[in-house]
Structures are given as C-alpha cells and as structure tokens.
Amino acid sequence: xxxxxxxxxxPIAHLTAEDIEAIGRELDAxxxxxxxxxxxxxxxxxxxxxSVQRRLELASRGVLLFSLFPPAWIVGTAGLSVAKILxxxxxxxxxxxxxxxxxxxPKIHSTAWEWDHVSPAAQWKHSHNELHHTYxxxxxxDNDLGYGIMRVDEDQRWHPAHLGQPLYxxxxxxxxxxxxxxxxxxxxxxxxxxxxxxxPKFRAAVKQVRRKIGKQVLKDYIVFPxxxxxxxxxxxxxxxxxxxxxxxxxxxxxxxxxFPYGVETFEKKSIEGETRGEWYLRQMLGSANISxxxxxxxxxxxxxxxxxxxxxxxxxxxxxxxxxxxxxxLFQRYGLSYTSGPLPKQVASAWAKVFRLSLPNxxxxxxxxxxxxxxxxxxxxxxxxxxxxPAAN
Amino acid sequence: xxxxxxxxxxGDVAVTRTLRTGARRVVELLATPLVPADYLDxxxxxxxxxxxxxxxxSVRPETRDSVTLVLRPGRGWRPHEPGQYVRLGVDVDxxxxxxxxxxxxxxxxxxxxxxxxVNAIPGGTVSNHLVRHARPGLLLHxxxxxGDFVLPRPRPAKVLFVTAGSxxxxxxxxxxxxxxxxxxxxxxxxxxxxxxxxxGADLRALAAQGxxxxxxxHTRADGRIKPADVAALVPDLFERHTWACGPNEMLDDLESxxxxxxxxxxxxxxxxxxxxxxxxxxxTVTFGRTGTVVEAGGGVPLLExxxxxxxxxPSGCRMGICYSCVLPLRSGAVRDLRDGQITTAEPEADVLxxxxxxxxxxxxxxxx
Numbered sequence: 001x002x003x004x005x006x007x008x009x010x011p012i013a014h015l016t017a018e019d020i021e022a023i024g025r026e027l028d029a030x031x032x033x034x035x036x037x038x039x040x041x042x043x044x045x046x047x048x049x050x051s052v053q054r055r056l057e058l059a060s061r062g063v064l065l066f067s068l069f070p071p072a073w074i075v076g077t078a079g080l081s082v083a084k085i086l087x088x089x090x091x092x093x094x095x096x097x098x099x100x101x102x103x104x105x106p107k108i109h110s111t112a113w114e115w116d117h118v119s120p121a122a123q124w125k126h127s128h129n130e131l132h133h134t135y136x137x138x139x140x141x142d143n144d145l146g147y148g149i150m151r152v153d154e155d156q157r158w159h160p161a162h163l164g165q166p167l168y169x170x171x172x173x174x175x176x177x178x179x180x181x182x183x184x185x186x187x188x189x190x191x192x193x194x195x196x197x198x199x200p201k202f203r204a205a206v207k208q209v210r211r212k213i214g215k216q217v218l219k220d221y222i223v224f225p226x227x228x229x230x231x232x233x234x235x236x237x238x239x240x241x242x243x244x245x246x247x248x249x250x251x252x253x254x255x256x257x258x259f260p261y262g263v264e265t266f267e268k269k270s271i272e273g274e275t276r277g278e279w280y281l282r283q284m285l286g287s288a289n290i291s292x293x294x295x296x297x298x299x300x301x302x303x304x305x306x307x308x309x310x311x312x313x314x315x316x317x318x319x320x321x322x323x324x325x326x327x328x329x330l331f332q333r334y335g336l337s338y339t340s341g342p343l344p345k346q347v348a349s350a351w352a353k354v355f356r357l358s359l360p361n362x363x364x365x366x367x368x369x370x371x372x373x374x375x376x377x378x379x380x381x382x383x384x385x386x387x388x389x390p391a392a393n
Numbered sequence: 394x395x396x397x398x399x400x401x402x403x404g405d406v407a408v409t410r411t412l413r414t415g416a417r418r419v420v421e422l423l424a425t426p427l428v429p430a431d432y433l434d435x436x437x438x439x440x441x442x443x444x445x446x447x448x449x450x451s452v453r454p455e456t457r458d459s460v461t462l463v464l465r466p467g468r469g470w471r472p473h474e475p476g477q478y479v480r481l482g483v484d485v486d487x488x489x490x491x492x493x494x495x496x497x498x499x500x501x502x503x504x505x506x507x508x509x510x511v512n513a514i515p516g517g518t519v520s521n522h523l524v525r526h527a528r529p530g531l532l533l534h535x536x537x538x539x540g541d542f543v544l545p546r547p548r549p550a551k552v553l554f555v556t557a558g559s560x561x562x563x564x565x566x567x568x569x570x571x572x573x574x575x576x577x578x579x580x581x582x583x584x585x586x587x588x589x590x591x592x593g594a595d596l597r598a599l600a601a602q603g604x605x606x607x608x609x610x611h612t613r614a615d616g617r618i619k620p621a622d623v624a625a626l627v628p629d630l631f632e633r634h635t636w637a638c639g640p641n642e643m644l645d646d647l648e649s650x651x652x653x654x655x656x657x658x659x660x661x662x663x664x665x666x667x668x669x670x671x672x673x674x675x676x677t678v679t680f681g682r683t684g685t686v687v688e689a690g691g692g693v694p695l696l697e698x699x700x701x702x703x704x705x706x707p708s709g710c711r712m713g714i715c716y717s718c719v720l721p722l723r724s725g726a727v728r729d730l731r732d733g734q735i736t737t738a739e740p741e742a743d744v745l746x747x748x749x750x751x752x753x754x755x756x757x758x759x760x761x
Contacts, residue, residue, distance in 0.1 A: 032732050043487030054435045098716035101745065104489040107431070107444070110716045111745065114426040129715035215425045223422050279712070313714045385712035386694065386750050388731055 011264065011285060014335055021389040023284075023334055024277030028388055030326055031312055034319050043103050045318045049090055049298070050108070057083035065227060067234035077238040081245040082299075087116050088250060089301025094317045096125055101314075118213045119181040123205060127184045133313050134385075137258060137265045137286035144258060145265065147172065147179065148188045151357045152258075153265045158360040165358045169351075176247035181209050249299075252347050253290070257306040259350035260288045262339040273380020276388055283310040284331065288339035289324075290346055297321060307338065438532060439467030449531040450506060458513040459559070459591050460524050461497060465506050466535065472500035473538030475570040476563045476636070476663075479509065480741065482534030485522045489534065491742045492519045493665075495562035496538060497592075499570035512559035512591060542636065542663035543567075548574045549634040553627055555647060557583035557618070557639030558591070563663055564638060565592050572604055579627055583610040583618050583639065617643065620650035631656045638663040670737045672726045673755035680704045681723060681760050689753045694730060695720075696748040704761060706748060713750035722746045725757025 012020075060079030067073040092115030094100070100108045114121050127143070135141035139155055146152040149172065150165045172179040182188075185205055190196045220239040228235040264285040271282070290296070290304035297304045297320075305320035308327055315323075331338040341349070420429050430441045438446050447464040454460050473479065478493045498508035513524040542563055544552075552575055554564045561582055572578065584590035590609065600607035608626050610618050624630050631654060637647050644662045651660040674691035678698055689698035696718055699706040709717025713731060722744045726737040730750050738744055738757070748759070 028731065035732065035734070039486040040484070041487075043484065051435050054432055058432060098719075101716065101719075103484075103487050104742075104744065105484075106743070107434075109745075111719060116426060125715070125717065126709070130709040130717050133714055134710040134712065212426075215422065219422055219425055223419060227423075276712075314716065383711075385710075386730065 011336065012281065015281075019334060020281055021275065021277040023330065024275070024280050024389055025391060026330055027280050027311055027327075028276075030323055031315065034312070034315050034323060038102060038316060038319075042316045042318060043100075043105075046091075046095075046100050046103075046108060046316070049086065053083055053086040053091060057087070061224060064224070064231070064235050064238050065229075066231060067228060067238050068231040073234055073238055077241050077245075080238065080242040081249075084116060084242050084246040085249055085299055086301075088246060089253070089303065090298055090317060091115075091301075092117065093301050093303075096121055097129060098314045099316050116216070117180070118177045118209060118216055119184045120208045120212050123184040123208070124180070127186075129313070133310065135271070136283055136310060137263070138268055138271055138282075139265055140268050141271075143183065143186070147183050148186075150354060152353055154357070154361050155265060155267070156357075158357075162358050166351075166355050169354050173248050173251035174244060176251040177243070178213075181213070185209060252343070253300045253303050255350040256290050256343065256346040257287060257303060259353055260339065260341070260346045261349045261353065262337060263288050271383065274383040274385055276385050279383075279385045280311060283307070284336060286310070288341075288346065290343050291340050292343060294321070296343070307340075439465070441467065442469045445469050445535050445537070447507075447533050447535050449527055449529055449533065451529055452527050455510060455591050456589055456593075458524060458589075459510060460527065461508050461510045462523065462527055463498075463506050463508045464533065464535075465504075470507075470535075471537060473507070474543040475499065475566040476543040477538040477540040477566075478542075478563065479507075479538050480536040481509065481519075482536075482742075483519050483523060485518055490519050491534075491536075491739055493539075493740075495559075495566060497562050497565045497569070499566075510559070510562045510565070510591065512562075540663070542638065542661060544571055544575075544636075551577040551629065551633040552579070553630065553633040553635040554578070554580045554582075555618075555623060555635060555637040555639070555643075556580070557612075557643055559665070560637075560639035560663075561591050561596075562638075564636065565595065567636070568599065568605070572599070577633075578605040579608065579633070580605050581608045581610065581618070581623055581626060583612050583643075585613045586611050620646050623647075624650075631659060634659050634661070636661045636663075638665070670724070670726050671755040672735055672737070674728075676725070676753040676755045676757060678753050679756075679758045681758055683761065691728065691752055691754070692730070693752055694749050695727065695746075695751050695753065695757075695759065698753070699748065699759075699761070706761065708749060711749045713747055716747065718748045719745040720748055721760040723758040723760050726754040727751040727757055728754040 056079055060076045060083055063072050064076035064080065067076055092113065095108055095113045096110050096115070098110040101110050106112055110125070115124075117124070132142055132144045137145060139145060139153060146156065149168050151158060151162045185202070190199070190202045196202060220243065221236055224239060225232040225236040266282055266286070271278075274282075284307060287306040287310040289307050290300060292304060302317035302320045303309060305324055308320040308324055309317070311327065312323075328338050423429070424432060428443075430443055433440055434444070439448060445467060447466040447470075449462050450465050451463045452460050453463065473496050475496070478495045480491050480493050482489050482491045484490075494509040494511055496507055497510040498506070500507075511520050511523045511527075513521045540563075544567055548571065554567075556564050564580070568578075568580075580596060582590065582596060584593065587593060587609070590596070593609075596605070596607050596609075599605045610622075612618070627633070635647075635651070637644055637660065641664060644664060647660060648657070648662060651657050675689055675693070677686060678689045678695060679686050680699055680702070683704050685699070685702045685704050687698050687702045689695065696706050696708055696711070700708075707718050707720070709715035722736065722738045724738045726735050727746050728735055728751065730752055735754055736744060736746055736751070746759075
C-alpha cells in the first residue's frame with residue numbers, strides 16, 4: 001500500500017489492513033485517556049515552565065548589562081541561551097500546536113502566541129502544523145525532508161548541487177531561525193518566477209517577516225547592547241552567541257526527528273485515500289526519538305519524544321514521556337521498530353545521511369529504488385484521516 | 394515677579410510626553426515579541442492594567458452550600474454600583490470557566506476589597522469548585538462590574554425587595570451600602586429553611602435594629618411564594634419600587650402580576666441563569682457573520698457543513714491536528730467526532746472549536 005513496498009525490506013509487509021486499523025484504535029484509546037485526565041497538574045506545568053523561562057530571561061539580560069566582566073558574560077550568555085531554547089521549544093512550538101488550548105487561557109493559546117523567532121507564528125503554524133504534520137515524510141509534500149535545499153532520502157533525485165549540502169546544512173544550523181523563515185515563505189518556489197515574486201500574498205508575508213526580523217535585531221543587537229553602556233559590544237556578542245546556541249541546538253534536535261537511520265519516507269500517491277490507521281502508521285515509521293534525562297526532554301521541547309509528538313501533536317508535551325512506554329509496547333507487539341537513541345548517536349546518524357546523500361545513489365541503492373509496479377489503487381478518493389475506525393466485532 | 398511663560402510650560406509638557414512615549418516604545422521593544430506586562434505577570438499578576446485579576450483574601454462560609462469570597466482586585470478595577478455583578482474567570486481542573494456572581498460588598502471598603510457570594514448549584518461546576526476549594530491566595534480573573542439591577546438616584550421613598558435563594562446576593566450588596574439612604578424598606582426573602590437562608594443572620598439583625606421589615610418564607614414548609622402572597626404581606630405594594638431576584642418562575646409570576654396592574658415600571662428584576670444549552674445529535678448551524686443557516690447531521694464536520702453552504706471556512710489538516718480551522722462557538726453545543734466529547738458555549742466568552750472534527754450537537758452558532 002505504500003512506497004515501503006519497493007524497499008528491500010518492507011517494514012510493514014507483515015501487517016494486514018485490519019492490523020493497521022487496530023493500531024489506530026489502540027492509539028485513539030491512548031489519546032482518549034490523556035484527554036480525559038488533562039487537568040490542573042498539566043496547567044500548573046506549563047505555567048511553571050513559562051514562569052521559569054521569563055525569570056531566567058530577565059535575570060540573564062540583567063546580568064548581561066555588566067557583560068564587560070567575563071563571569072557576567074559567561075553566566076548571562078548561558079542563561080539567555082537556555083531561556084531562548086525553552087521559549088522556542090518547550091513553550092512556543094508546543095503552545096502553537098494547540099497543546100494548551102484546552103485551558104481556555106487567552107494568554108497561552110495557539111491563536112494568540114507569538115515567539116522569539118524571525119518566522120511569524122501564523123506562517124510557522126501553516127507550514128509546520130498543517131503541512132509537515134499532515135504530510136509527514138511524504139516526498140514532494142513535506143518540505144521538512146531536506147527543507148528544499150538538501151537530499152535526505154534515496155528517493156529524492158540527485159543533482160550536482162547536492163554535493164555542497166553538508167556545507168548548506170551547517171550554515172542552516174547556524175542561522176536556523178532565518179532558514180525556517182525562508183522555508184515558511186517557500187522562498188525557493190516563490191522567488192522562481194516574476195509572477196510569484198509579485199504575488200501580493202507573498203509580498204505581505206515577506207513584509208511580516210521583515211518587520212519581525214527588524215524588531216528582533218533591534219532588540220538583541222541594538223537596544224540591549226545600548227542599555228549596557230560600556231558593555232555594548234560584549235552584550236551584542238552575548239546575544240549573538242545565545243541566538244547561535246539556540247539555533248544549533250534546535251537544528252540538531254529537529255534533524256534527529258526525521259533524518260536518522262531507520263526513518264521511512266513515503267510517496268505522494270501512497271497517501272491518497274489514507275485512513276486514520278494508515279496516517280498513524282506513517283507517523284510511527286517516519287519519526288525517531290532521542291533518549292535521555294528529564295532535563296534533556298524539557299530542553300528539546302519534548303521533541304525527544306518525536307514519535308509520540310507526531311502521533312498526538314496536540315497533546316500536552318509533559319504527557320509524552322508518560323505514554324511513551326505504551327507506544328513502545330504497541331510497536332513491539334506489531335513488529336515495528338521504535339527508532340530511538342542518545343542525542344550524539346542520532347545527530348551523527350542524521351549528519352552521516354546528509355554526507356552520504358550529497359553523492360548520487362550507489363548501485364545497490366539504484367536497484368533498490370528501481371521503479372516497480374505500484375500496488376496502490378489508482379484513486380482511493382479523499383483521505384478520511386479524521387474518521388476513527390469502528391471497533392471490529 | 395516673573396512667571397514662566399505659557400509657551401514654555403506647554404513645551405515642557407510636550408517634551409515630557411515625548412520622553413514618556415519614547416521610553417514606553419523602548420520597553421515594548423525590549424519585551425518583543427511579548428508585551429512588557431507579560432513579564433510583570435510572572436512577578437506581580439495584579440499589576441497588569443490590561444488583564445483584570447483578583448486575589449482571594451479570605452473565604453467566609455455563609456451556609457452549608459455558600460461562601461463569601463473577599464477579593465482584592467488588581468489594577469484597572471473600577472468601583473461597582475451596589476446590585477451589580479461581576480464575571481469571574483475560574484480555573485477548574487486547569488480549564489478557565491467564566492460565571493457571573495453578584496457583588497455583596499459595598500463598592501470598595503477602606504482597603505479596596507470587594508466581596509462576592511457564591512451558592513453551590515447542584516451540578517454547577519464552577520460554583521461547587523469555589524464553595525469547596527476556594528482558599529486565600531487563589532488568583533481569579535474578572536471583568537468590569539456590569540448590570541443595571543441598581544438603585545436609582547435620588548433614592549425612592551419606599552422600597553420592596555423580593556428575593557429567593559441566592560437571589561438575595563445583589564440585594565445584600567444594596568442593603569450594605571445604601572440602607573442609610575433608604576427610609577422604608579421591606580424584604581420578602583424565601584429560602585428552603587431558616588438555616589439555608591444565605592445572609593439569614595444579617596437580615597435578622599437588620600430587622601431587629603428596625604432598619605428593615607423582614608418577611609421570611611421557608612419554602613420547604615410553606616411552598617413557593619406567589620404574587621398574591623406578596624400582595625397580602627405588603628399592602629402598599631404598588632406604592633413601592635420593587636427589586637426582585639430569584640428563580641425564573643418566581644420572576645415570571647411577579648412580572649405578570651405587576652403587568653396586569655399596569656405597574657411594570659415599578660418592578661425591576663434580575664435573572665441569574667441563562668437558558669440551558671440543548672444538547673442533541675446534529676442541528677441547525679448558524680454562521681453568524683455570513684448569515685448562512687444550515688441543517689447539519691450529527692456525523693458531519695462543521696467545516697464540511699459550512700463549505701457546502703458556500704461559507705469561506707478556514708481550514709488546514711482536516712483531521713484535528715493543526716488548529717487552523719478553529720472558530721468561536723457563540724452558543725449551543727458541538728460534539729468531537731473522535732471521542733464524542735461535548736463542548737458547550739460559554740456566555741460572553743470565546744470558546745474556540747476545531748470545525749474539522751466537530752459536529753453540531755443541537756443548534757449552534759459559529760462566529761464567521
């Protein structure tokens with residue numbers, strides 16, 4: 001039923017259509033359990049994280065006013081880096097997913113949240129929540145597969161420009177928030193023709209990004225340094241470093257989500273008429289976790305539980321760790337591999353892929369991706385991902 | 394003797410204003426993408442002028458099922474008129490729910506505190522939560538005081554209050570602040586029993602001092618009060634201005650009695666409970682701003698119902714994960730097609746629902 005069929009080893013060959021729907025039902029049951037028990041404890045968690053983040057940011061910026069003194073520079077920069085990481089990952093990303101909308105707190109709501117990032121919330125929500133999370137790992141539909149600048153799957157066609165992708169990836173990592181803004185704007189596509197460049201919708205979006213960049217730059221590189229007086233240059237350097245650290249960290253964590261060895265990709269055609277169970281299965285095969293301590297999970301915005309996050313993108317992030325054993329058990333019972341590993345290993349695995357695929361496929365790979373008869377029916381009609389499968393009798 | 398010229402004073406004012414605006418801009422820039430008050434909220438939540446909050450200072454039990462909460466409102470609170478109510482936003486199990494409660498204190502005591510009295514309604518989520526779990530230190534959200542159930546100025550010479558159950562609460566607010574300005578006050582108050590009467594002791598004390606004439610009715614023994622009973626107990630009924638608050642049936646009876654006598658202008662009523670939301674399977678969906686009305690089945694996502702009727706609905710993943718399609722539910726109820734959960738509209742509060750996985754559960758109204 002999917003592109004997986006033309007892999008050497010099809011990881012889902014042993015599953016029947018009924019198995020896939022049964023997986024869907026089990027995952028829906030896990031979801032229902034969490035939704036039914038969401039409450040005060042969860043609300044207290046996110047408020048605590050927000051409170052800690054804001055205090056840490058205020059304190060770090062305060063210390064950096066005296067960044068002329070090396071200890072102040074080090075402490076302030078470290079604090080600000082952590083604050084920026086928390087703000088983007090455990091708070092911004094997750095709030096904008098609607099994970100906390102159920103609290104009906106207008107201050108912590110997906111429709112109202114704006115983050116310390118050059119991509120405006122509205123653009124991010126469209127490209128990430130809607131496109132990436134619905135069409136996860138579908139070649140040609142999910143631009144997260146290489147962000148349009150890299151080849152991260154054998155099934156993506158090689159081009160000599162890909163030879164430079166280790167370098168592009170490194171530059172993208174350093175300026176990741178700008179990379180994401182460009183990606184949300186679909187710059188590559190929208191700058192391609194004169195007509196697209198002049199599209200008023202695109203121009204308005206560019207203007208929003210420019211305004212956001214302007215404010216962030218003014219804040220981090222002019223106003224705060226100016227307030228630091230004689231420490232102007234030191235504060236400027238500290239803020240630049242904090243942004244760099246945040247970018248490198250976010251990029252590494254996100255690379256681990258979908259690029260490491262063991263993660264599968266899918267063909268456009270394979271998702272026609274996709275059922276809820278099939279969508280769940282695609283999320284299971286298309287994501288990878290990072291193992292580590294509780295602090296590590298919080299610092300990754302719980303994207304270390306990428307599998308759980310992709311199955312239930314709108315459940316509160318503090319619950320992913322709790323449901324992970326159940327999800328893992330489900331993988332085992334259905335003979336699927338739950339991809340997970342420590343951060344250095346996963347980062348290395350993702351980077352190895354970036355290097356390997358900068359070159360054309362080897363002969364063995366070419367054989368692997370040789371066109372094969374497509375088992376998918378011509379057209380299965382519109383997808384019914386929202387519809388649960390009734391329990392089998 | 395010389396005095397600074399007018400022009401230079403004006404100049405100073407302009408400079409000060411420019412400086413202040415400039416300083417505010419800088420502070421706003423420092424807080425971007427948030428607003429400065431978001432940082433203030435972490436340290437001093439009552440100081441945010443844009444979001445009105447209050448802290449519970451003390452909790453005083455009134456009866457078995459009711460408590461008075463003494464609140465310290467934050468910056469931005471403006472004093473109420475006795476008889477008005479305030480909407481409180483209470484986090485129950487992490488979910489913010491809004492309910493209106495009458496203010497039972499004078500507009501502001503010397504310390505700037507106010508009080509509301511909450512009666513636990515059977516099955517009432519918020520009232521039961523407050524009566525059982527409110528503790529000093531609890532932070533609540535609130536709105537500006539509202540309502541036109543207030544005494545006019547100049548005060549009328551003769552006043553009658555007809556109340557039942559928690560209907561006494563707005564009247565208590567009036568008695569506590571304006572009794573000295575009223576010469577002739579009769580209070581007809583109904584409660585199931587003497588012990589269940591909220592403010593029973595306060596009312597009896599006022600009666601003992603001769604400041605009001607109190608007529609208590611205990612409905613468990615004597616049944617619900619009728620307009621004819623009121624007329625018999627208060628012979629000069631229509632010489633008085635009457636303020637009535639209590640269950641809808643009682644208010645309906647009183648209104649028709651006053652109307653029949655051609656004295657509707659002398660009766661002022663306050664109703665607490667809005668009409669209950671009808672929960673069903675499918676129903677009439679109104680898309681408020683476009684004016685489109687459609688009948689939608691219980692298994693049809695609101696998004697599809699709207700699109701079929703030609704409404705330009707916002708949409709995204711169409712499977713309940715991306716939150717691009719959320720719209721405010723103004724009234725009625727919807728059912729989550731995945732797990733069957735019902736979400737009902739809250740009066741005057743934005744409840745956002747995901748239209749791609751929600752179906753009508755009875756008549757409902759979406760703001761688009």
